[in-house]
Amino acid sequence: xxxxxxxxxxxxxxxxPIEAGDLSALxxxxxxxxxxxxxALAAPGVQVAVDKVLVRGEAALAAGTEVAFLPPMSGx
Amino acid sequence: MTVALxxxxxxxxxxxxxxxxxxxxxxxxxxxVGLARAEQxxxxxxxxxxxxxxxxxxxSEVAAQAMARFQLQDVRIVHRVGRIAPGEAIVFVxxxxxxxxxxxxxxxxxxxYLKSRAPFWKKEHGPDGARxxxxxxxxxxxxxxxx
Numbered sequence: 001x002x003x004x005x006x007x008x009x010x011x012x013x014x015x016x017p018i019e020a021g022d023l024s025a026l027x028x029x030x031x032x033x034x035x036x037x038x039x040a041l042a043a044p045g046v047q048v049a050v051d052k053v054l055v056r057g058e059a060a061l062a063a064g065t066e067v068a069f070l071p072p073m074s075g076x
Numbered sequence: 077m078t079v080a081l082x083x084x085x086x087x088x089x090x091x092x093x094x095x096x097x098x099x100x101x102x103x104x105x106x107x108x109v110g111l112a113r114a115e116q117x118x119x120x121x122x123x124x125x126x127x128x129x130x131x132x133x134x135x136s137e138v139a140a141q142a143m144a145r146f147q148l149q150d151v152r153i154v155h156r157v158g159r160i161a162p163g164e165a166i167v168f169v170x171x172x173x174x175x176x177x178x179x180x181x182x183x184x185x186x187x188x189y190l191k192s193r194a195p196f197w198k199k200e201h202g203p204d205g206a207r208x209x210x211x212x213x214x215x216x217x218x219x220x221x222x223x
Binding site for chain 2: 002004005006009049052068070071072073074075076
């Protein structure tokens with residue numbers, strides 16, 4: 001899974017594999033190891049893309065699926 | 077219509093020349109070049125992060141909207157990513173249309189989108205460290221003009 005912008009700085013990583021069957025499980029796994037990051041990922045304005053498509057709410061994840069957490073976009 | 081991200085400095089003049097070539101039916105080409113400002117030394121460098129694939133797709137979708145809305149013949153967008161020094165070009169937009177009004181307006185529309193809503197994350201490196209930049213109120217209201 002991928003983190004961008006300030007989320008990556010906060011976590012201290014930008015890209016790593018994580019095993020989870022759906023988005024809720026992924027969020028729970030991340031929050032369990034880093035509570036502050038879990039909170040930041042759930043904050044308003046943070047969007048989630050699954051295989052480069054924005055999703056709202058829950059999504060099932062298969063092996064090899066790319067999940068990205070996107071903080072508010074700043075424009076160029 | 078082409079949209080490209082690059083982590084290397086680019087020469088805007090060469091892009092204009094290439095964009096204008098072989099256009100028998102184009103009456104107007106409007107271009108915009110955005111440069112990185114030094115902010116009187118407050119910004120030693122700008123760092124732009126994109127999500128490769130996702131960012132180009134999002135920009136291409138809005139470029140396609142601009143093609144239809146302003147009856148454009150062509151659009152070219154080149155955007156820098158990575159670390160950008162003051163004075164370097166960050167963004168290049170060119171629009172081609174039969175007449176000037178559509179070309180100007182489309183260029184303005186695309187820049188308002190690129191400055192406020194495009195999927196980039198922007199960090200400014202200055203003398204007091206680095207900070208993430210969010211769109212300004214002005215960027216937001218500029219973009220809302222087209223809604």
